[in-house]
Amino acid sequence: MEIKVLKNVLDKNMNQAEQNRQALMKHNVKMVNFISSPGAGKTTLLEKTIPTLQETMNVAVIEGDAFTSKDAERLQQFNIPIVQINTEGTCHLDSSSIESAFAELDLQELDIILTENVGNLICPTAFDLGEDFRIAVLSTTEGDDKPAKYPMLFRQARAVVLNKADLLPYIDFDNETFKKDLQDLNPNLQVFETSSTLGTGLWNWVEWLEVALEKEVKRV
Ligand SMILES: Nc1nc2c(ncn2[C@@H]2O[C@H](COP(=O)(O)OP(=O)(O)OP(=O)(O)O)[C@@H](O)[C@H]2O)c(=O)[nH]1
Numbered sequence: 001m002e003i004k005v006l007k008n009v010l011d012k013n014m015n016q017a018e019q020n021r022q023a024l025m026k027h028n029v030k031m032v033n034f035i036s037s038p039g040a041g042k043t044t045l046l047e048k049t050i051p052t053l054q055e056t057m058n059v060a061v062i063e064g065d066a067f068t069s070k071d072a073e074r075l076q077q078f079n080i081p082i083v084q085i086n087t088e089g090t091c092h093l094d095s096s097s098i099e100s101a102f103a104e105l106d107l108q109e110l111d112i113i114l115t116e117n118v119g120n121l122i123c124p125t126a127f128d129l130g131e132d133f134r135i136a137v138l139s140t141t142e143g144d145d146k147p148a149k150y151p152m153l154f155r156q157a158r159a160v161v162l163n164k165a166d167l168l169p170y171i172d173f174d175n176e177t178f179k180k181d182l183q184d185l186n187p188n189l190q191v192f193e194t195s196s197t198l199g200t201g202l203w204n205w206v207e208w209l210e211v212a213l214e215k216e217v218k219r220v
């Protein structure tokens, strides 16, 4: 019985995700879904990524948080459309909340929507939002074993950003194990090493993201 209920929830989510995808394609907007544990650095990475994207594209952000609009407030400095979704304790965004966010945005005027999911390594992976691709953000302090222990996200993601690289000298993080586990899970995965606070490694990441978004345009 419970299994059936869960299946219905996921089916409903998938149907709405497909509609979201159609709406994005109609307006030629690309959407990226950023997923990580709480505090890995999604918002900080967005703070460092948006200024470059903004130079050539019309960017909007959908901020998913269980509570508060703290992250949306941090991004207000960029003068871009931001929609805050509070899930009131639920551990992930779903496709119907994204549909509601679309109603607050002028898709016609946009090129890209960056979606920051609720901080969680598991729940968001089960909910398609209609995005073009997913980015996994992992911080060094979470440990090199996280891809092996939480494989779903790393199988699905187009790229992994290993953030807080500035802390590597102070912690026990085996880069070889980390990269090998990623390779085993998903050989096509792009891996970037960044410090979003110091601003290192960001150039490669942003350049790759711009190209990946461009490819999405061609695919559509
Ligand atoms: N040392 C270091 N700290 C970082 C880095 N990136 C982010 N932080 C810090 O990590 C903390 C969490 O960063 P956020 O960007 O808020 O993380 P988040 O993933 O958006 O968090 P949630 O939205 O709550 O899931 C903040 O104190 C940041 O300053 C980094 O590259 N190096």
Ligand SMILES: [Mg+2]
Binding pocket: 042, 043, 044, 071, 116
């Ligand atoms: Mg955040």
